[in-house]
Amino acid sequence: MDYQKLIEKAKEARKLSYTPYSHFPVGAALLTKEGKVYVGANIENASYPLCMCAERNAIYQSYLDGVRKDDIAAIVIVADTPNPCSPCGACRQVISELMDENADVIMTNLNDDTLVVKVKDILPFAFSEEDLK
Numbered sequence: 001m002d003y004q005k006l007i008e009k010a011k012e013a014r015k016l017s018y019t020p021y022s023h024f025p026v027g028a029a030l031l032t033k034e035g036k037v038y039v040g041a042n043i044e045n046a047s048y049p050l051c052m053c054a055e056r057n058a059i060y061q062s063y064l065d066g067v068r069k070d071d072i073a074a075i076v077i078v079a080d081t082p083n084p085c086s087p088c089g090a091c092r093q094v095i096s097e098l099m100d101e102n103a104d105v106i107m108t109n110l111n112d113d114t115l116v117v118k119v120k121d122i123l124p125f126a127f128s129e130e131d132l133k
């Protein structure tokens with residue numbers, strides 16, 4: 001699947017977000033190497049720290065279906081931002097552990113301004129399982 005198609009799926013997923021507090025809907029779409037897509041959107045809560053980001057929902061959804069890091073080709077993050085929407089720090093930590101370091105992180109917005117970076121480049125000095133030894 002080409003990335004433009006994946007971006008369209010993330011935009012569709014964005015419409016399913018639950019954002020009564022921030023009014024900032026975000027969509028995500030994860031692509032496996034086999035061509036399967038898992039979408040996510042941000043889901044908020046009156047207890048603000050419980051809000052869950054779009055990209056983490058997409059990644060967790062894929063894991064619950066048996067997908068693992070080596071199976072993942074790319075993830076799209078889209079929001080109505082002036083520049084390509086950047087994943088938050090918490091999501092970078094999750095992406096760094098749960099996606100292959102050579103997978104693509106596709107940041108975009110509603111105008112299709114797009115920036116593609118590798119997982120290994122989004123979080124220098126990430127905390128990892130190595131630190132737990």
Ligand code: THU
Nearest residue numbers: 022024026042051053054087088
């Ligand atoms: N949000 C995401 O879904 N992904 C990000 O990487 C940035 C932030 C959500 C969280 C919250 O629901 C809203 O955007 C405003 O921060």
